[in-house]
Amino acid sequence: MAIEADLLRGYTDTILLSQLAKGDSYGYLINKRISESSGGSIEMKEATLYTAFRRLEKEGCIRSYWGDENTGARRRYYTLTEEGAQRLIQDRSTWRETRHILDKLIGDDADEE
Amino acid sequence: MAIEADLLRGYTDTILLSQLAKGDSYGYLINKRISESSGGSIEMKEATLYTAFRRLEKEGCIRSYWGDENTGARRRYYTLTEEGAQRLIQDRSTWRETRHILDKLIGDDADEE
DNA sequence: TTATATACCTTGACAGGCGATGTACTAATG
DNA sequence: CATTAGTACATCGCCTGTCAAGGTATATAA
Numbered sequence: 001m002a003i004e005a006d007l008l009r010g011y012t013d014t015i016l017l018s019q020l021a022k023g024d025s026y027g028y029l030i031n032k033r034i035s036e037s038s039g040g041s042i043e044m045k046e047a048t049l050y051t052a053f054r055r056l057e058k059e060g061c062i063r064s065y066w067g068d069e070n071t072g073a074r075r076r077y078y079t080l081t082e083e084g085a086q087r088l089i090q091d092r093s094t095w096r097e098t099r100h101i102l103d104k105l106i107g108d109d110a111d112e113e
Numbered sequence: 114m115a116i117e118a119d120l121l122r123g124y125t126d127t128i129l130l131s132q133l134a135k136g137d138s139y140g141y142l143i144n145k146r147i148s149e150s151s152g153g154s155i156e157m158k159e160a161t162l163y164t165a166f167r168r169l170e171k172e173g174c175i176r177s178y179w180g181d182e183n184t185g186a187r188r189r190y191y192t193l194t195e196e197g198a199q200r201l202i203q204d205r206s207t208w209r210e211t212r213h214i215l216d217k218l219i220g221d222d223a224d225e226e
Numbered sequence: 227t228t229a230t231a232t233a234c235c236t237t238g239a240c241a242g243g244c245g246a247t248g249t250a251c252t253a254a255t256g
Numbered sequence: 257c258a259t260t261a262g263t264a265c266a267t268c269g270c271c272t273g274t275c276a277a278g279g280t281a282t283a284t285a286a
Binding site: 003004005006007008009010011014015018034037038039041042091092094095097098099101102103104105106107108 | 116117118119120121122123124127128131147150151152154155204205207208210211212214215216217218219220221
């Protein structure tokens, strides 16, 4: 059911950027969205999630700010930066290429070209 | 051009098994085939390659034997075991699922369903 | 008051990738 | 004949991303 972490490794940052491209959001919600959106197949661990946010922020791909909720737990919101948007465009392109090559390399075809 | 290692991590074993599904072969040749087959996008490092072979053999997915070349460098050939074949079937299935989910999660669509 | 859900964070261990380096054989080149 | 390049395998130690385990804090429901 669940997809192992190593299969996603390298795409976690892209997944997060992609979520933020839809608008500002915060960690906990993003994580739930990813889980729901993947039908439960992807369950990002919190440690992995927050580590990734730190990394992306340090790289300038996202910015963060504290929400002004006056009830419930505090939330740290994230915004996609212009640099992050560019990175996302690049990552999506890389994904298409990777997908194509992996289809060719591990596809169940007999052989080709 | 080249696809970064983290994007392939988790698929290296599958790629190797997939190559061996075409018949016995040895490390150096398999590596060249992968490189050619991917148009140079995938360049597996030797350390990675041989580490993977050790791992797969220990797991019972492949078996190895020395070739009987009487000229040139010695070659260690690998054979896909029944267990390896089953693993490959499973891995291919997982790849299809992963591909589908990643398409949905990082695809450049506005939103869906 | 105890449990559950929300929401964030850190530490230390682990596994895979890989740069660097080494061995050994063969063929071609100057 | 020494050198270089190609083939072919192998190991060591570092680096990076993942994550189990642990922690903090607030709000609501049982």
